[in-house]
Amino acid sequence: MTTTTTATVEADLIRIIGGIDNLPTPPIVMQQIQKVLNDPAASAYDIGSILQEDPAMSARVLKLTNSAYYGLVRTIESVRQAVVIVGLDSIRSLVLSASVFEAFSGKDLDRELQEHFWRHSLAAAFGARLIAHSLTSRQTFDAEAGFSGGLLHDIGKMVITFYMPEPAQDIKQLKIDFPNLPDHELEDRVLGYNHTQIGAVLGERWKLPANLIETIRYHHAPRLTPTKENGLPYLVHTANHLATFTFDYDAEADTYLEPLHEGALEFIGGNEHDLPVLSQRLREEYSRAETFMEMARGGH
Numbered sequence: 001m002t003t004t005t006t007a008t009v010e011a012d013l014i015r016i017i018g019g020i021d022n023l024p025t026p027p028i029v030m031q032q033i034q035k036v037l038n039d040p041a042a043s044a045y046d047i048g049s050i051l052q053e054d055p056a057m058s059a060r061v062l063k064l065t066n067s068a069y070y071g072l073v074r075t076i077e078s079v080r081q082a083v084v085i086v087g088l089d090s091i092r093s094l095v096l097s098a099s100v101f102e103a104f105s106g107k108d109l110d111r112e113l114q115e116h117f118w119r120h121s122l123a124a125a126f127g128a129r130l131i132a133h134s135l136t137s138r139q140t141f142d143a144e145a146g147f148s149g150g151l152l153h154d155i156g157k158m159v160i161t162f163y164m165p166e167p168a169q170d171i172k173q174l175k176i177d178f179p180n181l182p183d184h185e186l187e188d189r190v191l192g193y194n195h196t197q198i199g200a201v202l203g204e205r206w207k208l209p210a211n212l213i214e215t216i217r218y219h220h221a222p223r224l225t226p227t228k229e230n231g232l233p234y235l236v237h238t239a240n241h242l243a244t245f246t247f248d249y250d251a252e253a254d255t256y257l258e259p260l261h262e263g264a265l266e267f268i269g270g271n272e273h274d275l276p277v278l279s280q281r282l283r284e285e286y287s288r289a290e291t292f293m294e295m296a297r298g299g300h
């Protein structure tokens with residue numbers, strides 16, 4: 001790939017992704033919610049009204065609101081009530097989660113990989129929210145943007161699994177041969193590009209906010225983020241590390257654990273002593289997140 005310029009790779013990718021006809025599109029309600037949330041005058045009532053137009057989405061949002069994760073004492077029965085109880089920003093995360101699960105579920109390809117993918121993505125999402133709430137940083141992080149970034153950071157891998165089945169098999173084989181290499185390197189070897197670039201192109205198509213697209217693109221290289229004031233790639237980079245360390249890392253088998261990039265902890269305002277504590281808390285939080293996982297598996 002040394003002879004190919006980055007611009008050519010990006011142009012190729014847009015062409016390849018553009019050529020996948022049945023690539024999932026997000027539900028209209030997700031875009032409406034994003035738009036309304038950018039309006040400072042938006043109220044819980046407005047969001048509730050939009051959600052009510054989509055009964056399937058409303059049902060999913062209610063199911064997640066009533067899940068063990070929020071630990072509410074009484075059952076929430078309407079989306080308007082849900083918006084008031086968990087807050088506008090959390091509703092945005094729930095709508096995004098339900099939308100992404102919907103868009104990428106229901107395919108029978110490589111169940112084991114899908115199961116692992118969603119576990120990791122949810123762990124990174126909960127991890128990013130946890131870090132954003134726990135650490136005192138010189139900049140404050142939007143915890144719900146962190147959740148979205150964690151959930152979507154590796155979404156390009158789902159595009160490879162579902163829409164590029166042959167390279168996906170080659171990548172899987174390489175992973176068996178080289179368990180201590182990062183996935184993005186294996187993908188680069190097979191495809192000439194990797195899940196960070198594919199995910200960013202998907203994010204553009206889905207009209208996700210720019211800071212989220214940058215996060216998907218730079219979660220393995222946060223220092224290269226073009227918008228210097230966007231700290232989200234650092235947050236999600238750290239959450240990715242925390243999620244892998246907590247749930248996947250096998251020291252004896254020497255599996256791959258991406259080291260935290262220099263400056264990541266300083267950037268988000270923590271130090272390495274925070275990591276074991278956060279890891280323990282992530283385990284606890286994650287044990288209450290089974291409803292999210294059920295939905296990711298394609299349950300309604």
Ligand SMILES: [Fe+2]
Pocket residue numbers: 153154195219220
């Ligand atoms: Fe990744």
Ligand SMILES: [Fe+2]
Pocket residue numbers: 120124153154240
């Ligand atoms: Fe990841």
